Amino acid sequence: MTKKIGITEVALRDAPQSLIATRMPMSDMLPILDKLDKVGYYSLECWGGATFDSCLRFLNEDPWERLRILRKHCPNTKLQMLFRGQNMLGYRHYADDVLEYFVQRSVANGIDIIRIFDALNDIKNLQTAIKAAKKEGATAQVAISYTTGPVFTTDYYVKYAKQIEEAGADSICIKDMAALLTPYKTYELVSALKKAVQLPIQLHTHYTSGLASMCLLKGIEAGADVIDTAISPLALGTSHAPTESMVAALQGTEYDTGIDLKVFGEIREYFMKLRKKYIESGLLDQSMLATNTKALLYQVPGGMLSNLLSQLKQAGKAEQLEDVLQEVPRVRKDAGYPPLVTPTSQIVGTQAVFNVITGERYKMCTNEFKDLVAGKYGTTPMPIDEEFAKKIIGDQPRITCRPADLLKPELDTLRKECAEWTEQEEDVLSYAMFPKVATDFFKKRAAAKYGVDEKHADAQAQIHPV
Amino acid sequence: MTKKIGITEVALRDAPQSLIATRMPMSDMLPILDKLDKVGYYSLECWGGATFDSCLRFLNEDPWERLRILRKHCPNTKLQMLFRGQNMLGYRHYADDVLEYFVQRSVANGIDIIRIFDALNDIKNLQTAIKAAKKEGATAQVAISYTTGPVFTTDYYVKYAKQIEEAGADSICIKDMAALLTPYKTYELVSALKKAVQLPIQLHTHYTSGLASMCLLKGIEAGADVIDTAISPLALGTSHAPTESMVAALQGTEYDTGIDLKVFGEIREYFMKLRKKYIESGLLDQSMLATNTKALLYQVPGGMLSNLLSQLKQAGKAEQLEDVLQEVPRVRKDAGYPPLVTPTSQIVGTQAVFNVITGERYKMCTNEFKDLVAGKYGTTPMPIDEEFAKKIIGDQPRITCRPADLLKPELDTLRKECAEWTEQEEDVLSYAMFPKVATDFFKKRAAAKYGVDEKHADAQAQIHPV
Numbered sequence: 001m002t003k004k005i006g007i008t009e010v011a012l013r014d015a016p017q018s019l020i021a022t023r024m025p026m027s028d029m030l031p032i033l034d035k036l037d038k039v040g041y042y043s044l045e046c047w048g049g050a051t052f053d054s055c056l057r058f059l060n061e062d063p064w065e066r067l068r069i070l071r072k073h074c075p076n077t078k079l080q081m082l083f084r085g086q087n088m089l090g091y092r093h094y095a096d097d098v099l100e101y102f103v104q105r106s107v108a109n110g111i112d113i114i115r116i117f118d119a120l121n122d123i124k125n126l127q128t129a130i131k132a133a134k135k136e137g138a139t140a141q142v143a144i145s146y147t148t149g150p151v152f153t154t155d156y157y158v159k160y161a162k163q164i165e166e167a168g169a170d171s172i173c174i175k176d177m178a179a180l181l182t183p184y185k186t187y188e189l190v191s192a193l194k195k196a197v198q199l200p201i202q203l204h205t206h207y208t209s210g211l212a213s214m215c216l217l218k219g220i221e222a223g224a225d226v227i228d229t230a231i232s233p234l235a236l237g238t239s240h241a242p243t244e245s246m247v248a249a250l251q252g253t254e255y256d257t258g259i260d261l262k263v264f265g266e267i268r269e270y271f272m273k274l275r276k277k278y279i280e281s282g283l284l285d286q287s288m289l290a291t292n293t294k295a296l297l298y299q300v301p302g303g304m305l306s307n308l309l310s311q312l313k314q315a316g317k318a319e320q321l322e323d324v325l326q327e328v329p330r331v332r333k334d335a336g337y338p339p340l341v342t343p344t345s346q347i348v349g350t351q352a353v354f355n356v357i358t359g360e361r362y363k364m365c366t367n368e369f370k371d372l373v374a375g376k377y378g379t380t381p382m383p384i385d386e387e388f389a390k391k392i393i394g395d396q397p398r399i400t401c402r403p404a405d406l407l408k409p410e411l412d413t414l415r416k417e418c419a420e421w422t423e424q425e426e427d428v429l430s431y432a433m434f435p436k437v438a439t440d441f442f443k444k445r446a447a448a449k450y451g452v453d454e455k456h457a458d459a460q461a462q463i464h465p466v
Numbered sequence: 467m468t469k470k471i472g473i474t475e476v477a478l479r480d481a482p483q484s485l486i487a488t489r490m491p492m493s494d495m496l497p498i499l500d501k502l503d504k505v506g507y508y509s510l511e512c513w514g515g516a517t518f519d520s521c522l523r524f525l526n527e528d529p530w531e532r533l534r535i536l537r538k539h540c541p542n543t544k545l546q547m548l549f550r551g552q553n554m555l556g557y558r559h560y561a562d563d564v565l566e567y568f569v570q571r572s573v574a575n576g577i578d579i580i581r582i583f584d585a586l587n588d589i590k591n592l593q594t595a596i597k598a599a600k601k602e603g604a605t606a607q608v609a610i611s612y613t614t615g616p617v618f619t620t621d622y623y624v625k626y627a628k629q630i631e632e633a634g635a636d637s638i639c640i641k642d643m644a645a646l647l648t649p650y651k652t653y654e655l656v657s658a659l660k661k662a663v664q665l666p667i668q669l670h671t672h673y674t675s676g677l678a679s680m681c682l683l684k685g686i687e688a689g690a691d692v693i694d695t696a697i698s699p700l701a702l703g704t705s706h707a708p709t710e711s712m713v714a715a716l717q718g719t720e721y722d723t724g725i726d727l728k729v730f731g732e733i734r735e736y737f738m739k740l741r742k743k744y745i746e747s748g749l750l751d752q753s754m755l756a757t758n759t760k761a762l763l764y765q766v767p768g769g770m771l772s773n774l775l776s777q778l779k780q781a782g783k784a785e786q787l788e789d790v791l792q793e794v795p796r797v798r799k800d801a802g803y804p805p806l807v808t809p810t811s812q813i814v815g816t817q818a819v820f821n822v823i824t825g826e827r828y829k830m831c832t833n834e835f836k837d838l839v840a841g842k843y844g845t846t847p848m849p850i851d852e853e854f855a856k857k858i859i860g861d862q863p864r865i866t867c868r869p870a871d872l873l874k875p876e877l878d879t880l881r882k883e884c885a886e887w888t889e890q891e892e893d894v895l896s897y898a899m900f901p902k903v904a905t906d907f908f909k910k911r912a913a914a915k916y917g918v919d920e921k922h923a924d925a926q927a928q929i930h931p932v
């Protein structure tokens with residue numbers, strides 16, 4: 001009857017991404033890695049998502065080097081990354097050869113579990129990534145982008161879960177990025193998925209609306225196998241349920257995690273110091289730590305709400321927020337009900353703002369909205385009406401195949417483009433994700449190397465600049 | 467099948483007491499009272515506990531005037547107070563005439579529900595208060611001081627609940643001040659109490675260890691009727707589960723609260739501003755808002771842990787904390803297993819420190835520990851060993867009756883003592899609770915009155931000091 005519940009610690013990836021815009025440098029992680037490695041986590045989510053971009057753009061860190069350090073200091077714990085399917089870690093669709101090579105290098109440098117998701121829940125955008133992960137011997141977990149709306153019934157998720165199982169994934173994650181799950185909805189959904197598929201089910205939900213720990217508990221009662229949590233100093237608010245609290249809640253029950261609460265003493269203390277530092281520097285805003293049920297009220301992610309408001313303010317139409325919030329579900333319906341997650345939340349939100357402030361629906365359309373209607377992001381959960389598509393994209397052909405099938409291999413071209421800067425074979429992948437940002441990073445790296453040599457020279461000459 | 471769950475909002479009493487040392491002045495409450503009154507709460511906990519002391523000592527407010535203002539601005543919501551049985555709101559046992567008069571004036575000034583508890587769970591210390599509340603037409607709720615330890619089985623609580631029902635209480639609250647409850651312990655306890663007694667069950671637990679919302683949810687599933695929550699800006703940490711989150715979690719289920727989430731919009735916004743103000747002034751420490759499972763690890767309240775450490779530090783023996791934590795359960799056992807809540811947590815804690823730092827158990831005993839052993843606080847959950855008692859208090863007689871039975875009526879004496887300062891009949895009760903503090907307050911009040919007259923005189927004479 002006893003079933004050990006696994007814990008994925010998100011202190012190194014999603015917690016900093018949710019609370020401090022992914023600005024946690026490697027130097028803040030390093031001192032605590034050996035202790036994290038000894039906890040007995042199911043896995044440590046520590047790479048991918050926005051960390052890659054943040055390393056190159058803001059932290060002047062090589063993401064690959066970060067991964068190697070994480071691997072070296074956590075030899076006993078599975079390392080997990082977040083991967084946006086055919087989008088990978090960038091903002092466009094990539095050809096399969098780039099994707100396969102990225103997965104190969106990720107696993108070679110230390111990744112054990114690749115969590116793959118698609119904004120449209122289009123299985124076609126996940127197939128190559130699943131195969132690549134399995135080929136490299138990694139665990140291929142597919143995350144369902146959870147959302148609400150008339151088509152997102154339990155049946156919808158059950159069908160998608162079956163597609164995921166058929167595609168060869170090793171496990172399924174319910175990814176509730178917008179914190180829209182409630183405890184009893186979670187219970188119903190997990191129960192249905194457990195009945196429909198044989199795969200282990202993992203739960204990922206944010207604390208934003210203050211329901212996360214209750215959702216995890218009810219999910220576990222319904223059969224969830226692994227849950228995502230954040231060490232308490234980086235928990236709550238827009239982050240996750242506190243790790244220690246979930247361990248304590250399950251201790252001594254049939255769902256015991258097998259983790260001893262005592263192991264968190266020094267880890268919590270360490271992260272409390274970081275938390276304090278982030279708050280004092282202004283990086284962590286205390287208002288992010290309070291819960292907010294606004295997202296539940298409007299059924300849109302919290303981040304999207306603030307984006308809408310700021311777009312309206314720029315247009316001097318802040319008073320039309322309520323109209324825009326009424327328009328969002330209509331635009332979603334027209335566009336085939338995309339889940340609201342990056343990038344679809346921005347695409348739908350901006351279009352809803354345009355529809356309201358111009359006073360005429362679809363008088364102005366963004367290119368991204370046109371691409372969405374044209375099928376360039378993949379197949380939407382519901383078909384888009386022919387008439388509507390014609391209105392938006394005219395006679396432009398609509399894509400119904402896998403968008404990546406239209407892409408030619410591009411790795412060789414990318415290699416040539418960045419050849420002058422590359423110092424390791426993984427560099428081409430950094431370049432592929434963020435050509436401009438990676439090139440800037442490469443330049444700084446080269447300059448620093450030169451600078452280091454200069455220093456050595458100075459040291460030898462006994463010249464110490466103050 | 468549907469059962470409406472009631473919500474007691476603690477934003478005006480326990481939340482400020484837990485987060486900002488009860489330093490919320492009436493001026494911070496006033497602007498939002500009419501909105502709170504329209505929510506549809508089961509009750510608004512807003513008076514008693516430490517608020518009375520804080521009004522007189524720190525905020526220069528008449529607690530009775532505060533109650534009248536609360537009543538005036540919240541005509542539609544039941545007002546609730548916390549009352550320490552025969553200790554009332556002070557720090558000693560009071561004669562029945564004082565208690566009865568206090569209850570009478572509380573109800574006359576606006577209180578609807580009196581939550582009464584005793585640190586030792588000794589029903590004798592509650593009987594007069596229950597009778598007095600009922601006589602005045604108020605709801606008499608008895609709160610069980612929840613604690614852990616070998617004698618605190620479900621059976622123990624069931625027996626106490628039956629005593630409470632027999633004593634004539636209208637409802638029972640499980641008061642988990644130290645946040646020691648876990649979700650499945652809550653489920654078991656509430657189930658057992660619902661089976662044993664006919665009274666409605668209310669749940670009060672703190673977020674300290676991060677388990678509160680899960681405990682409330684499992685408690686509701688087990689049959690709890692009303693839960694205590696705090697509006698989100700004053701929730702989490704050492705406070706309570708967020709009100710909006712619990713309303714959202716139950717919405718549309720068989721446990722719906724009947725409250726519309728939209729009603730919290732402006733209320734949350736208002737309290738977010740207060741929260742920001744308290745954080746910026748240093749009154750609210752951000753570290754109090756993070757969860758901490760330490761209390762669960764040692765099974766002692768969080769506040770007691772920090773007290774023990776500070777006592778040890780003063781003695782230069784901080785390294786003996788682990789020894790003291792081992793000693794606490796032994797002292798509790800010797801002293802008949804008192805729950806660890808004010809004042810017993812201090813009494814047991816200090817004695818444990820003495821036992822460790824002197825190197826000989828009970829070589830030094832505090833007077834309070836002697837009183838506890840002598841029965842002056844009431845009957846302990848388990849009998850105290852005769853031999854042990856003799857060692858601690860020698861041949862001093864032990865009290866087995868109701869401690870207040872040994873007290874003569876004292877209201878007339880108190881009235882005479884403070885006669886020169888009283889301006890309203892309730893003043894004698896303020897004086898009874900805190901003779902010194904109340905007298906200082908009375909003096910300031912008189913001076914202010916004089917000062918106001920002075921100002922008027924100045925104004926008339928057209929003299930305006932800068």
Ligand SMILES: [Co+2]
Pocket residue numbers: 014177204206
């Ligand atoms: Co997330």
Ligand SMILES: [Co+2]
Pocket residue numbers: 480643670672
């Ligand atoms: Co409390």
